[in-house]
Amino acid sequence: MATGDFRPVYHPAGHDHALRVALQDLRTGRWLAMRDLLENTPDWASWTQRTQVLAAVAAGSDTVQAWLAEEPRSVAATVMHARVRVERAVRAHREKHPSAQQLWQEAWEGCRSAAHASPADPVPWVCLLALSQLDEGQRLEEHRLLPPGPMLFPGPxxxxxxxxxxxxxxxxxxxxxxxxxxxxxxxxxxxxxxxFVQWAASSAPEGSALHVLPLYVRVERYRREHGHERALDLHWVTEDGERDARRALDIWFVAADPPARSLLDLNHLAHALWGSLRFTDAAQVFRAMGPYYTSVPWAHRTRTPQDPAGAEEVFLRARSRCLAAEHEPGREPRG
Known part of the structure; x- marks a missing residue:
C-alpha cells in the first residue's frame, strides 16, 4: 500500500486475531469466546495481556459476572472477575468517584480470591500492583516495603x-x-x-519488554515539561535518548519473538527512533506494526493530547519520513 493511502487502525487486540474475535463477542454480552480463548492461551505473558484487554472492555458490563455465576468453579472466570473489579476501581479513583473506596476494597478481595483459586498465576499479583497506585500516601504496609537495591523507593x-x-x-x-x-x-x-526502569532493565534478559521501559519515562518527562511547546525541541536527540532507543531496538525488538511484541511498545520504540533521527531503524519498527497503531505516545507531540486526529497525523508524518529514508542514499550509521 502506498504511504499516501495508508491509514492506521487502532484496535486493543492489535495483531492478536483470536483476541479480536473474543472482544467482538464480549461487546455483545457473550462470554463463550472469551472462555475458549483463555482456555487455549499458551503462556503467562499472553494470559496477562489478554486478560488485561478483555477486562478493559468487560468493565462496562456484567458479562464476566454472568460467566462466573454460570461456572462458579472456573478459574479463568474468577481471575477475570478480579480483573474487572480492579479496572473499575482504578477508573473510579481516576475520576474521583464517591464509590472509589468501596470499589477498591471489593477489588482487593477479588484479587485475593483469584490468588487462592490460581496460585501459580501472576495476574492476581499484577492486579494488586495496579491497586497499589490508588494508595497515594502509601498507608498500607505492603505498599512501603524497603527496596531491593540502592536509589530505589519504598513500595509494593x-x-x-x-x-x-x-x-x-x-x-x-x-x-x-x-x-x-x-x-x-x-x-x-x-x-x-x-x-526504577534502569534497575529493571539491567537484569532483564534479551527479548524482554523491560528494555523498552526507559522510553516510557522519557515520554513522561517530555509530557511534564511541555516539550511540544518548544520551538526547537532537542529532547529526543540527546546522547542518552538515542542510547535508550538503540538499546531497546537491539536488545528487545531484534531479540523478541514477533508475536510477543506489544503494540504499545512498538509505538514507543518507533517514536523514540524517529525522534532521535534514526529514520531507517524506525522504518523496520513501523513495518512490524502492520496496519495498527496506538495514539500514545504520538498524542504527546500535539498541543491537545486528547485529539485522536492530531495523534494520527503525527504518526503518519513520522511513518512517512522513516519509510522514505529507506530509499535515500547513505543511511544513518549504526553503532
Missing part, C-alpha cells in the same frame, strides 16, 4: 516479587510498578522512575 516490592516468581519479568507487573512511582506523593518521582 513484595507484590512485584510474587508476580516475578510466577512469571519472571512480567511486562504488565513492571508497568504497574512504574505507575505506582508516578502516583507517589513525594518529590522527585520522575528521577525515581528513571532509577
Amino acid at each position: 516490592w513484595g507484590l512485584l516479587a510474587e508476580a516475578d516468581k510466577r512469571d519472571p519479568f512480567n511486562r504488565e507487573a513492571y508497568h504497574r510498578m512504574l505507575q505506582f512511582v508516578y502516583a507517589r506523593r513525594a518529590s522527585g518521582t520522575l528521577s525515581e522512575a528513571v532509577n
Whole structure:
C-alpha cells in the first residue's frame, strides 16, 4: 500500500486475531469466546495481556459476572472477575468517584480470591500492583516495603516479587510498578522512575519488554515539561535518548519473538527512533506494526493530547519520513 493511502487502525487486540474475535463477542454480552480463548492461551505473558484487554472492555458490563455465576468453579472466570473489579476501581479513583473506596476494597478481595483459586498465576499479583497506585500516601504496609537495591523507593516490592516468581519479568507487573512511582506523593518521582526502569532493565534478559521501559519515562518527562511547546525541541536527540532507543531496538525488538511484541511498545520504540533521527531503524519498527497503531505516545507531540486526529497525523508524518529514508542514499550509521 502506498504511504499516501495508508491509514492506521487502532484496535486493543492489535495483531492478536483470536483476541479480536473474543472482544467482538464480549461487546455483545457473550462470554463463550472469551472462555475458549483463555482456555487455549499458551503462556503467562499472553494470559496477562489478554486478560488485561478483555477486562478493559468487560468493565462496562456484567458479562464476566454472568460467566462466573454460570461456572462458579472456573478459574479463568474468577481471575477475570478480579480483573474487572480492579479496572473499575482504578477508573473510579481516576475520576474521583464517591464509590472509589468501596470499589477498591471489593477489588482487593477479588484479587485475593483469584490468588487462592490460581496460585501459580501472576495476574492476581499484577492486579494488586495496579491497586497499589490508588494508595497515594502509601498507608498500607505492603505498599512501603524497603527496596531491593540502592536509589530505589519504598513500595509494593513484595507484590512485584510474587508476580516475578510466577512469571519472571512480567511486562504488565513492571508497568504497574512504574505507575505506582508516578502516583507517589513525594518529590522527585520522575528521577525515581528513571532509577526504577534502569534497575529493571539491567537484569532483564534479551527479548524482554523491560528494555523498552526507559522510553516510557522519557515520554513522561517530555509530557511534564511541555516539550511540544518548544520551538526547537532537542529532547529526543540527546546522547542518552538515542542510547535508550538503540538499546531497546537491539536488545528487545531484534531479540523478541514477533508475536510477543506489544503494540504499545512498538509505538514507543518507533517514536523514540524517529525522534532521535534514526529514520531507517524506525522504518523496520513501523513495518512490524502492520496496519495498527496506538495514539500514545504520538498524542504527546500535539498541543491537545486528547485529539485522536492530531495523534494520527503525527504518526503518519513520522511513518512517512522513516519509510522514505529507506530509499535515500547513505543511511544513518549504526553503532
